[in-house]
């Protein structure tokens with residue numbers, strides 16, 4: 081078992097608000113790790129530490145470390161642009177940019193100065209196929225992405241993230257705004273993607289966590305309660321709180 | 332029951348008052364437009380666009396070609412300065428400077444600047460540009476118009492960009508985009524139709540201004556390509572011709588008023604149609 085990321089004694093503060101308390105957990109390579117827990121427990125906050133999204137806002141502070149390839153990515157001199165190329169993120173609501181379907185997927189590639197149009201075309205098609213949305217959009221690549229359905233938009237956003245070939249993708253309740261069929265497609269896609277990338281997914285949907293993830297971490301008021309293989313978490317957890325939470329008696 | 336009746340009556344009274352006020356405003360606007368249309372269209376001749384001004388009371392002669400050109404040049408020069416500075420300034424306020432108190436102050440001051448009477452801007456520019464430069468000139472006129480355009484474009488840009496949700500910026504940041512790229516490729520694109528409309532309305536507004544030009548570009552009877560000397564403009568010409576006792580000049584003023592009103596109306600309508608198309612498409 082390889083750890084791609086190691087979260088060690090991580091603290092996080094929104095100004096005076098101590099939102100993460102001494103969180104330690106590994107993220108295994110080529111696996112899906114689910115983050116679960118009641119609303120406000122810090123799942124999003126933890127997820128956004130991985131790609132340093134908190135740096136966009138003033139007064140946010142990290143403590144402890146997240147180690148990747150032997151390096152603490154929370155260091156002040158970390159290059160955030162290349163870090164975010166390695167750790168992609170998919171948000172709760174689809175966020176298509178106000179441009180064509182093609183330009184959306186090509187966005188990250190163009191940022192990396194890929195200009196050659198045949199290379200762009202090939203990579204865009206590959207990403208859209210990988211995100212299981214190619215068949216639905218191949219005839220409307222030049223139309224505005226806002227015209228796609230919510231589920232298609234979310235898969236487009238996943239394709240946009242995949243196009244830059246990240247090593248990790250962070251999903252923040254990425255299926256919670258979607259219908260069951262789109263959700264199913266994205267779940268299948270996540271499992272399929274494990275070959276190439278490592279996935280960390282925040283979810284409120286216990287069945288989803290049980291179905292797709294290899295590891296599950298339960299959080300409660302900013303702290304990690306329990307981390308283990310998903311099967312263990314759902315069948316014989318060590319903590320009573322975990323058992324109550326996954327069976328829906330708590331939270 | 333009686334409470335409901337009371338609320339119904341209050342509702343009817345409020346609605347009637349509001350409707351009456353709207354009707355009064357609309358009525359005045361229609362009267363003005365009707366007057367300009369009837370008098371102006373009747374006096375409209377091709378020579379308005381092709382001839383130089385003629386002395387009064389020579390029927391069938393005289394036009395305002397210099398004023399048309401001058402108006403165009405003044406508006407163009409003002410826009411070339413005012414629009415980019417306004418857009419970039421507004422961008423700074425909405426993005427890089429959003430956490431600074433000083434930027435909030437600048438926004439508030441710009442809001443005030445939008446409502447400064449334009450004659451005050453004219454006298455201000457007279458003091459800082461016309462006097463030191465030794466006489467009326469078109470550049471001063473353009474500067475006065477630019478001062479009017481700037482806060483309008485600045486605030487519209489800032490507001491339109493602030494309305495773009497942060498989630499969209501975050502999505503671009505999450506792909507490793509630097510801030511300047513996020514602004515140019517995502518935020519501007521989302522806010523584009525709003526910013527463009529603001530620019531159009533600001534330009535339309537200065538195209539119809541007289542007061543700031545009276546003390547700056549003033550007027551001239553000579554046809555000239557350039558802004559180095561006193562520069563004729565339609566609005567100032569209308570002002571002077573309409574106030575004259577000569578019938579031929581008053582007629583010319585009506586015709587010019589018709590053309591200016593029509594152009595400004597066209598710009599406004601174009602702006603609004605543009606928003607509609609953008610919203611639907």
Ligand SMILES: Nc1ncnc2c1ncn2[C@@H]1O[C@H](COP(=O)(O)OP(=O)(O)OP(=O)(O)O)[C@@H](O)[C@H]1O
Nearest residue numbers: 094097099117118119120121122123124125126284
């Ligand atoms: N920008 C912020 N500034 C200050 N406090 C914040 C901010 N964002 C979140 N918090 C606080 O941090 C804590 C954790 O929030 P977080 O969004 O990580 O919860 P979550 O587990 O993702 O919840 P949910 O399931 O509802 O999305 C909450 O108490 C929240 O109020």
Ligand SMILES: [Mg+2]
Nearest residue numbers: 123124125282
């Ligand atoms: Mg959350």
